[in-house]
Amino acid sequence: MGSDFYQSMILPHAGIIIKICRAYTNSQEDFEDYYQEVCLQIWRSNDRFNQQCEWSTWVYKISLNVCLTYLKKTCNHHQIFASDALPAGAQQEVANFHDSSIEQLYTAIRQLSEVDRAVILLYLEEKSYQQIADIIGTNFNNIGVRIGRIKQRLNKILNRQES
């Protein structure tokens, strides 16, 4: 990958990639692997970008597709899926955000299913229901209901964390 491409096409959107990768990883090492994989796939499929959507939307799509399909083998050869419970101590490892509230929110998001994570991340990034439906590839009608349920679940988890 040329550094020009990284600087001009990926780095301005690194925030999106970081936010998504954080939601699908439980450790700094995994996070860096996911981040690199997303960047690699963005670069590889750059030729197919046909400008039918915004570049940022395209970055979202690739980031989510990579995170949804990425499998990481741990040292003991057990495969950890992003939907697995956060291992003890992992929170410390991924605590890269200065704000503790956002860290708590991430911990809660990681307890959702992989698809719910994608939906809520897009919602929090203020994507419209239509954009969320387009990126995920689902019906626009049910997105609102799904988001409502996810938010309820997140609030429950956050309340549990606080108490």
Add this chain to the structure above:
Amino acid sequence: MSKSIESIWKEGFVDDNALIAPRINQLYQQKSKNIVDKLIRTIGYNLIGLIIGAMVIFMGLTFVGAPILGVILGIMIFALVVIGKRQVRQLELLDKDDNSYHYLKSFDGWLKGFIATYTAIYRYFYPAVFILCVTRFGFSDIGRSIISGLAKDYPAIPQLFGIPVVFPVGVIIVAFSLAYFAAAIYRLDMNSLYGRQFAKLDELIKDMEAIQE
């Protein structure tokens, strides 16, 4: 909880540029580890394994005096490699920037097609290999002496061209069984290699379809 999740998010990411991106080191050389690349890689290894297997079988059979059988089996295995290569090439056409559901569905479709193709092939491949090996064995010195010994010891068994009929009947039964169980054998083989990925893929697709209901 005092703040809404929306405000936590907004306040947590006031400035996206403040987020620190990991350093990218030799990205192009990094191994791709996502499910698709991993599968392509595993299939690639399998194909290389088949080529090595074909060579070993050819050399082994030539060494024991059955070069023609070695050539035939080698060609058959090589045909499996060519078909596998073609299938993998199709996989590379998958559109990664498609929406998540379509992407996973098209990958799942490819996988099902791949399995169906090989299941159909193995339905003929397993019995063919078995029949070829048994036939060659029947024409070998040991095979001939076993068959003629049996024909002599059990004259009551009906014979076909001097061969006790239990032999061809047995071969036919085993060949049909192999054809019948080819799909199950292949499924077992695939599940042992890719079972976890298949389960994850199914789970994701079902979850996405649940949103649509």
